[in-house]
Amino acid sequence: xxxxxxxxxxxxxxxxxxxxxxxxxxxxxxxxxxxxxxxxxxxxxxxxxxxxxxxxxxxxxxxxxxxxxxxxxxxxxxxxxxxxxxxxxxxxxxxxxxxxxxxxxxxxxxxxxxxxxxxxxxxxxxxxxxxxxxxxxxxxxxxxxxxxxxxxxxxxxxxxxxxxxxxxxxxxxxxxxxxxxxxxxxxxxxxxxxxxxxxxxxxxxxxxxxxxxxxxxxxxxxxxxxxxxxxxxxxxxxxxxxxxxxxxxxxxxxxxxxxxxxxxxxxxxxxxxxxxxxxxxxxxxxxxxxxxxxxxxxxxxxxxxxxxxxxxxxxxxxxxxxxxxxxxxx
Amino acid sequence: xxxxxxxxxxxxxxxxxxxxxxxxxxxxxxxxxxxxxxxxxxxxxxxxxxxxxxxxxxxxxxxxxxxxxxxxxxxxxxxxxxxxxxxxxxxxxxxxxxxxxxxxxxxxxxxxxxxxxxxxxxxxxxxxxxxxxxxxxxxxxxxxxxxxxxxxxxxxxxxxxxxxxxxxxxxxxxxxxxxxxxxxxxxxxxxxxxxxxxxxxxxxxxxxxxxxxxxxxxxxxxxxxxxxxxxxxxxxxxxxxxxxxxxxxxxxxxxxxxxxxxxxxxxxxxxxxxxxxxxxxxxxxxxxxxxxxxxxxxxxxxxxxxxxxxxxxxxxxxxxxxxxxxxxxx
Numbered sequence: 098x099x100x101x102x103x104x105x106x107x108x109x110x111x112x113x114x115x116x117x118x119x120x121x122x123x124x125x126x127x128x129x130x131x132x133x134x135x136x137x138x139x140x141x142x143x144x145x146x147x148x149x150x151x152x153x154x155x156x157x158x159x160x161x162x163x164x165x166x167x168x169x170x171x172x173x174x175x176x177x178x179x180x181x182x183x184x185x186x187x188x189x190x191x192x193x194x195x196x197x198x199x200x201x202x203x204x205x206x207x208x209x210x211x212x213x214x215x216x217x218x219x220x221x222x223x224x225x226x227x228x229x230x231x232x233x234x235x236x237x238x239x240x241x242x243x244x245x246x247x248x249x250x251x252x253x254x255x256x257x258x259x260x261x262x263x264x265x266x267x268x269x270x271x272x273x274x275x276x277x278x279x280x281x282x283x284x285x286x287x288x289x290x291x292x293x294x295x296x297x298x299x300x301x302x303x304x305x306x307x308x309x310x311x312x313x314x315x316x317x318x319x320x321x322x323x324x325x326x327x328x329x330x331x332x333x334x335x336x337x338x339x340x341x342x343x344x345x346x347x348x349x350x351x352x353x354x355x356x357x358x359x360x361x362x363x364x365x366x367x368x369x370x371x372x373x374x375x376x377x378x379x380x381x382x383x384x385x386x387x388x389x390x391x392x393x394x395x396x397x398x399x400x401x402x403x404x405x406x407x408x409x410x411x412x413x414x415x416x417x418x419x420x421x422x423x424x425x426x427x
Numbered sequence: 428x429x430x431x432x433x434x435x436x437x438x439x440x441x442x443x444x445x446x447x448x449x450x451x452x453x454x455x456x457x458x459x460x461x462x463x464x465x466x467x468x469x470x471x472x473x474x475x476x477x478x479x480x481x482x483x484x485x486x487x488x489x490x491x492x493x494x495x496x497x498x499x500x501x502x503x504x505x506x507x508x509x510x511x512x513x514x515x516x517x518x519x520x521x522x523x524x525x526x527x528x529x530x531x532x533x534x535x536x537x538x539x540x541x542x543x544x545x546x547x548x549x550x551x552x553x554x555x556x557x558x559x560x561x562x563x564x565x566x567x568x569x570x571x572x573x574x575x576x577x578x579x580x581x582x583x584x585x586x587x588x589x590x591x592x593x594x595x596x597x598x599x600x601x602x603x604x605x606x607x608x609x610x611x612x613x614x615x616x617x618x619x620x621x622x623x624x625x626x627x628x629x630x631x632x633x634x635x636x637x638x639x640x641x642x643x644x645x646x647x648x649x650x651x652x653x654x655x656x657x658x659x660x661x662x663x664x665x666x667x668x669x670x671x672x673x674x675x676x677x678x679x680x681x682x683x684x685x686x687x688x689x690x691x692x693x694x695x696x697x698x699x700x701x702x703x704x705x706x707x708x709x710x711x712x713x714x715x716x717x718x719x720x721x722x723x724x725x726x727x728x729x730x731x732x733x734x735x736x737x738x739x740x741x742x743x744x745x746x747x748x749x750x751x752x753x754x755x756x757x
Contacts, residue, residue: 114517116524116749117749117750145520146520148520148524149524149525150485150494150498150521150524150525150747150748150749151517151520151521151524152482152483152484152744152749153482153483153484153517154481154482154483164480168480182512182513183513183539184513187444187481187483190475190478190481191481194446194478194479194481195479195480209513414482414744414749415482417480417482418480419446419447419480419482419744420447
C-alpha cells in the first residue's frame with residue numbers, strides 16, 4: 098500500500114482565545130503559570146468575561162503541529178471533534194486552509210467546540226484554561242482506519258488521556274498503525290497532564306510509542322525527578338530497552354536534546370528577537386522534527402528544523418503561523 | 428444633565444477574519460485593493476473557504492474607534508447589532524473588555540453576526556469583503572436616547588448608509604444629539620461607500636455633522652476631484668459656511684491635515700517600523716483625535732494623538748490593540 102500521509106494526528110480540536118495579561122491575573126484566577134487547566138463551561142465563561150481584548154486563532158496541540166507540518170509541505174490528516182458551530186467552522190477552515198485533511202464528523206448537538214483561554218504574560222509565557230466541549234465526544238468510531246494505516250507516523254497528544262472515550266480511540270489507532278507497520282509519535286503535553294496519567298503514559302511509551310516529545314518539565318515529571326540529567330538517563334534507558342526509538346526534549350531558548358539508544362545530541366537554537374507569545378512553541382518544534390523525519394533526514398537536522406519552527410511561532414500571537422513555513426526548510 | 432459618555436458610537440458590529448494574501452488573490456477574487464466590498468452570505472462562505480490561515484478579531488469601523496477611545500481612557504458607549512451567536516459573543520466581550528458600554532439587544536433569530544474577510548497583502552494594505560448579517564437589523568428602536576443625549580459626541584460611520592433601516596436610526600440619533608446640544612462626528616468610511624451615497628453624505632455633512640473624518644481618497648471622492656488641494660479647499664469651504672466645524676483628513680505615512688474655518692494644519696506623523704497590517708489605521712486615528720477633543724485639547728494635539736494611535740495599530744494584525752493605549756497619551 099502506498100503511504101498516503103506523512104503524518105496523521107489525533108488531538109483536541111480547539112479554538113484559542115488569547116489576551117495579554119499581567120502575572121497577577123494568573124494567580125488571581127487560581128491558574129498555574131505555564132500550565133493547562135481544564136475548566137467547565139461555566140468557569141470558562143466567567144474567566145472569559147474577565148479577560149481583556151482577545152484574538153481568536155485555531156489551536157489544539159497536535160492540530161497545531163499538523164498545521165505546521167502542512168505549511169512546511171507535508172501531507173497530513175487530522176482527527177478531532179468539533180461541533181458544527183461558528184468556532185467549529187473556524188477550526189475546520191484553518192485545517193483545510195493549510196491543506197490538512199480533516200474529515201471527522203462534527204457534533205450536530207451537544208457541547209460547543211472546545212475553546213482555550215490563553216493568558217500571555219509580559220514574559221511571553223502562556224497559561225491556559227481549556228473548556229474541552231465537543232472534544233469529549235471523540236470516540237473509536239472517529240478513527241478512520243484507512244487514514245491511520247496510510248500514515249507513516251500517527252501523532253497523539255497526552256491531553257487526550259483526560260477523556261475516557263478518547264483513550265479507546267487512541268488504543269484503536271495504535272493497533273491499526275502498528276498492524277500497518279507504521280510508527281506512533283506521542284507528546285506528554287503538560288506537566289500536570291503527566292501527573293494525572295503518569296503510570297499509563299509510562300506503559301504507553303514502553304509498549305507503543307516510537308517517537309516521544311516532551312519539554313524539560315514534562316520529562317522530569319514523568320520520571321518524578323527534579324534533575325534533568327536523571328530524567329534524560331531514564332528516557333535513554335527506555336530507548337536502550339527498545340521501549341521507544343527516539344525521545345526529543347525541548348528546552349526553550351536552549352534548543353533541544355535528542356536521545357536514541359546510544360546517542361544523545363544537544364541542538365542549540367538561535368536567539369529569537371521580539372518574542373511575543375510562546376504558545377505553540379512545543380507544537381511547532383514537533384512539526385519541524387516530524388517534517389524532517391518524513392523526509393528521511395538525520396535526527397540532528399530534524400531537531401534543527403524543529404528549533405527553527407518553534408523560533409518562528411513565538412514571534413507571533415497564537416500557535417498557527419500566519420505565514421507559510423516552507424521557507425524555513427533550508 | 429451631566430455628560431455621562433465622552434463618545435457614543437453607532438456602527439456595524441463585525442468580527443474581522445484576517446489572513447495574509449498575495450496581491451493576485453485580490454484581483455483573482457474580483458475584489459478592489461484597499462476597498463470594502465459588500466458580499467452576501469454565500470459569497471462570503473466561498474471566499475472564506477479559499478482564504479489561508481486566519482486570525483479572528485473584533486472589528487467594525489466605529490466599534491474599533493470606540494474600543495480605542497476606551498483603551499485611551501474615555502467613557503464610551505456603542506450601539507450596533509450582533510446576533511446571539513459565538514461571533515456575537517466575541518464582539519460583545521471585546522467591547523466590554525475595554526470598558527465600553529454595549530447594551531444593544533442582540534438578534535435571537537435571523538442572520539448571523541457580521542463578518543469581514545480581510546486580506547492583508549505584502550505591502551500591509553488591507554482589502555475587505557463584508558457579510559453584513561445581523562447589522563442589517565439595526566433600527567430606530569436600537570437608538571437609546573438617554574445614551575445619545577448623555578454623550579458629548581456621537582460618532583457615526585458612513586458604512587451604515589448601505590442599510591435603509593440604519594439610516595432612520597441615524598437620523599433619530601442625530602436629532603436626539605442635537606436636541607441635547609451635543610455634537611455629531613462622522614466618517615466617510617470608504618471611497619466606494621462615498622460613491623454610493625455622495626449626495627446624501629454632502630447633505631448630511633452640510634446640515635448635521637460637526638466633525639468629519641476622511642482619508643485622502645475619500646475626501647477626493649466626496650468632491651469628485653483627483654486633486655487633494657481642490658478637495659481640501661471644498662471641505663474648508665463647508666467649514667467657512669458653518670456647515671461643519673472640523674474636517675480631519677488622514678494621509679497614511681504623511682500624517683494628517685486638520686481644517687476649520689480659516690485654519691489648515693498639517694500634522695506629520697513619525698515613521699513606523701514593522702508595519703504589519705494597516706487595518707484600523709483610520710479608526711484609531713479617529714479614536715486618538717476624539718479622545719483629545721474629549722479632554723479639550725487643541726486640534727493639533729488631537730491630530731497628533733490620532734497619528735500615534737494609527738501608528739500603533741498598524742504594527743499589529745487587526746484593528747483592536749492587544750495592549751492598552753493609554754500609554755500613548757503623553
